Each structure stands twice: as structure tokens, then as C-alpha cells.
Amino acid sequence: MQLTEDLAVSITFIDEKIEDIIMRTDNLRQAVKWRLCRYAIENMLSFLEEYTGSHLQKEESHMRIYDYPQYFFHKEKHEQFAARMLALKEEWLKIRTSGSKGSYELSVRTVQTVIDWLNDHVMQDDIKLADFLRKKRPSAG
Numbered sequence: 001m002q003l004t005e006d007l008a009v010s011i012t013f014i015d016e017k018i019e020d021i022i023m024r025t026d027n028l029r030q031a032v033k034w035r036l037c038r039y040a041i042e043n044m045l046s047f048l049e050e051y052t053g054s055h056l057q058k059e060e061s062h063m064r065i066y067d068y069p070q071y072f073f074h075k076e077k078h079e080q081f082a083a084r085m086l087a088l089k090e091e092w093l094k095i096r097t098s099g100s101k102g103s104y105e106l107s108v109r110t111v112q113t114v115i116d117w118l119n120d121h122v123m124q125d126d127i128k129l130a131d132f133l134r135k136k137r138p139s140a141g
């Protein structure tokens with residue numbers, strides 16, 4: 001019973017995170033367009049740090065609990081994305097250390113990296129995972 005309740009929360013959590021990352025990516029894309037990205041990049045990188053450190057681990061724990069068949073494939077994609085995000089964050093920290101608030105070029109690359117992530121993983125693998133978890137629910141039709 002407890003697992004079922006947790007599962008319902010996890011599906012909602014995945015769906016909400018998909019909406020959240022799409023909205024934030026669009027906000028940063030708009031900031032790049034209007035050349036205001038130096039003010040938005042810090043927020044986005046902080047969000048992505050929390051996302052890779054917490055959200056992806058939640059997905060992985062639910063994949064393990066419910067014996068998701070594509071666990072290792074899915075987890076490997078998470079690790080690759082986390083490594084890319086860490087590299088972007090390190091670049092940003094160097095830029096900050098040099099006295100600048102941000103970088104147009106780094107913001108553009110961050111937007112492109114997240115759009116690729118949305119297309120290659122979130123809109124495919126995460127949606128498959130959410131569908132799998134929905135089917136695991138006893139009440140799912």
C-alpha cells in the first residue's frame with residue numbers, strides 16, 4: 001500500500017519535472033534571445049544541479065524498486081547528462097572567478113544541452129518510465 005502511494009507521487013513527480021524543465025529551458029532560451037542570459041544562467045545551473053543530484057536519483061530508485069527493464073540504459077544516460085552539467089557548472093565557476101556574471105556563449109551551450117536532453121531523454125525515456133510506472137499501479141486502467 002505504501003509503495004502504491006509512493007508510486008503515485010513518483011509519477012506525478014516525473015510529470016511535474018518534465019513541465020518544470022521545459023518551462024525553465026524556454027525561459028533561458030528567451031533570456032539568450034534578449035541577451036539577458038547572464039542574469040538567468042546562474043538560476044538555470046542551480047536548478048540543473050538539484051535536478052541531477054536529486055530528481056535523477058529519485059527516478060533511479062523507483063526503477064530499482066519496480067524492476068524497470070531498461071534501468072541500466074536509463075541510468076547511463078543520467079550519468080552522461082550529469083557529467084555534461086558538471087562541466088558546464090565548472091566553466092561557469094571559472095567565468096565567475098574571472099569577475100564576470102555570466103557568458104552568452106555558455107548560456108547558449110547550456111540551452112542547447114538541455115534541449116538535446118529534453119529531446120533525447122526526457123520526451124522519450126522519462127515518458128516511457130512514467131508509462132511503465134502507471135501500468136504498475138493496481139488502479140491503472
Ligand SMILES: [Fe+2]
Binds near residue numbers: 056078121125126
Ligand atoms: Fe530519466
